Amino acid sequence: MTKKFLAMAAAALLASSGLVMAHTIAKKGMKADLVLMPKFLGILVFDQANQGAQEAHRELQNPGKLEFLGPTPENSVAGQIEILTTATTQGQDGIMISNNAGDQIAPAAKAARSKGMTVVTWDSPIPSAEGEQLFIAQVDFNETGTVMADMALNIIGAGGGEFAVLSASPDAANQNAWIAAMKEALKNPKYSAIKLVDVVYGDDQSEKSYNQALALVDKYPNLQLIMAPTTVGIAAAAKAMQDEGLCDKVKTSGLGLPAEMVSYTMNGCAPEFALWSFVDLGYLSYYATYLIATGQIEGIAGETFKAGRMGYYTIEKDPTRAEGLRVLMGPFTVYDQSNVEAASK
Amino acid sequence: MNVWKHLRSWEGFLGLVLLLTIAINAFNSDAFLSIDNQINLFSLSIEKVIIALIMAFIIINAEIDLSVASMMGLSACALGWLVDSGVGMPMALALCLIIGMAGGLFNGFWITFMKLPSLVVTLAMLIGFRGLARVLVEDRSIRVFPKWFEDLGQHPILGPFPLAVLIFFLLLLVAVGVLRFTGFGRYVYVIGINQDMARYSGIHVTRVKLILFTASGIISALAGILFAARLGSVRGDMGLGFELDIITMVLLGGVSIFGGSGSIFGVILSILIVLYLRNGMSLSNITGHLQTGVIGMLLIFSAMVPNLKSYWESLQARSS
Numbered sequence: 001m002t003k004k005f006l007a008m009a010a011a012a013l014l015a016s017s018g019l020v021m022a023h024t025i026a027k028k029g030m031k032a033d034l035v036l037m038p039k040f041l042g043i044l045v046f047d048q049a050n051q052g053a054q055e056a057h058r059e060l061q062n063p064g065k066l067e068f069l070g071p072t073p074e075n076s077v078a079g080q081i082e083i084l085t086t087a088t089t090q091g092q093d094g095i096m097i098s099n100n101a102g103d104q105i106a107p108a109a110k111a112a113r114s115k116g117m118t119v120v121t122w123d124s125p126i127p128s129a130e131g132e133q134l135f136i137a138q139v140d141f142n143e144t145g146t147v148m149a150d151m152a153l154n155i156i157g158a159g160g161g162e163f164a165v166l167s168a169s170p171d172a173a174n175q176n177a178w179i180a181a182m183k184e185a186l187k188n189p190k191y192s193a194i195k196l197v198d199v200v201y202g203d204d205q206s207e208k209s210y211n212q213a214l215a216l217v218d219k220y221p222n223l224q225l226i227m228a229p230t231t232v233g234i235a236a237a238a239k240a241m242q243d244e245g246l247c248d249k250v251k252t253s254g255l256g257l258p259a260e261m262v263s264y265t266m267n268g269c270a271p272e273f274a275l276w277s278f279v280d281l282g283y284l285s286y287y288a289t290y291l292i293a294t295g296q297i298e299g300i301a302g303e304t305f306k307a308g309r310m311g312y313y314t315i316e317k318d319p320t321r322a323e324g325l326r327v328l329m330g331p332f333t334v335y336d337q338s339n340v341e342a343a344s345k
Numbered sequence: 346m347n348v349w350k351h352l353r354s355w356e357g358f359l360g361l362v363l364l365l366t367i368a369i370n371a372f373n374s375d376a377f378l379s380i381d382n383q384i385n386l387f388s389l390s391i392e393k394v395i396i397a398l399i400m401a402f403i404i405i406n407a408e409i410d411l412s413v414a415s416m417m418g419l420s421a422c423a424l425g426w427l428v429d430s431g432v433g434m435p436m437a438l439a440l441c442l443i444i445g446m447a448g449g450l451f452n453g454f455w456i457t458f459m460k461l462p463s464l465v466v467t468l469a470m471l472i473g474f475r476g477l478a479r480v481l482v483e484d485r486s487i488r489v490f491p492k493w494f495e496d497l498g499q500h501p502i503l504g505p506f507p508l509a510v511l512i513f514f515l516l517l518l519v520a521v522g523v524l525r526f527t528g529f530g531r532y533v534y535v536i537g538i539n540q541d542m543a544r545y546s547g548i549h550v551t552r553v554k555l556i557l558f559t560a561s562g563i564i565s566a567l568a569g570i571l572f573a574a575r576l577g578s579v580r581g582d583m584g585l586g587f588e589l590d591i592i593t594m595v596l597l598g599g600v601s602i603f604g605g606s607g608s609i610f611g612v613i614l615s616i617l618i619v620l621y622l623r624n625g626m627s628l629s630n631i632t633g634h635l636q637t638g639v640i641g642m643l644l645i646f647s648a649m650v651p652n653l654k655s656y657w658e659s660l661q662a663r664s665s
Contacts, residue, residue: 040633041634069630070633072633072634072637074586079633081576085389086385086624089376089385090376104486104580107499128488169582171486
């Protein structure tokens, strides 16, 4: 078995020229009890991530359990800390966190690590990286900024105009990084015609996001676009514009789910939006966590592993944070009337 | 016979529910009874539990303080903001407690001298203190505390006990002592039963209420400091909505919302029930809305039982 494994590793090494470290191919059937924790329950994208993780769980024939545990939206921060602490008590082997608690989860993550648990984040990292071994990044955060700026320019047009951002919670590390990246991208003279006038927060709750979208329209009479880098926010904003008959004046864009956005894209309320596959994100996160928890990789920079159907990934230093390691998934898909219907099925 | 009478009291009923919860939890999970888990489940809610003690006093006094969780958030954010602005740790801690005292006095002033209902005054401050907290830290999280401060919040300092749990035990002794064995404790009950009667009997109603609301402000500020130490960083939404959990614990403990009755013992039993129930469900991988729902059912059930009992008794009285 070991020989075969080594042979495979050697073959992989030969196949990829120029890399020093061996490619790890996951050994199936090793036991690891794992927990997948979303920011909170009841959001479609997180259910999709769970679907991907469950797929990987079956594929790797892990005799352990994979639990999908999350707090309620009202109790997200305290709830995430509580679930992480309880998972440590239960003696789980690893946890995958889409962090909504900023650095406040770091003490609980460090406590989990000191008990030998594997702590991997996905979707949204621990900003200081304390207590976290690895972050599975959906897309390059800088690329997100450019993609959003491009969509804004496309929709508003060369004539120029004002737009505003409707984000999730003020402390969501991923959204904040994307907005910062977009602001950076906007400095390019290419985007000089479009102007970002405000950033508001809907806390990833539909009703609050809906009201915030309407408030933006009241506050900025010349607003042409609401850019929401969250699937909850974009759907709520598009619905608000549609309900109020404002779609001709104020468009919606950002990061959205084809299934939730298809009607708004077809009727012109949200002509363009982007996203990556959350199923794949859950799948990749599971592979990385399984490999670390079963000791097949250490989770250090430079290691390369094979994540089943998705192919090879390498752990690298996270360029978007001061500390921390990441695995970059990528890429983006931009949806419009030409492809949204097919993707929504 | 005495045992039977005790069992039929509210505390007796809570005790039975508690024993049942412990038995089911212990049966379900080996980890439940471990020291680590017991300390953890307390630590995760210790700030609410500490505030529940002073909340019991205030509700027995026939008042309410809805601003406690916002004061917690304000004190934590003020601490982060002060340290971030270069104020030394001891000074910042003292200032936070003073903010708590001032906030409590402010509440007390409107309630006692201006005769406004505490529900209205503290509801306003629920919004006011939270607003101030958000003004101080805006939409960011501040992470500036020295290592010793975070260690105090995150590691045990005596045996397996972290500082916050020790402070809770200390405050518990004080609360039981004051409420049961001092004149002040008796005033709290008497005012809760009938404020006018208490005033005509020569009790300083104003002074008692001022002391209670000021103490509530200080203890909430202290809880905010402990919260900041436990999490290691602060942000504007800290403790958002905690006031409901705190009031829930107190009411489930048999403290009457109309004032005048209740005991710290009952409150402790209800705290244990709520914490054990949550922990037990978490250990069995029940999280999210289902967990919230089960605790909600328990509350409805516990509110129904005393009413059903009196309804039953009135039926019997009518038929005889």
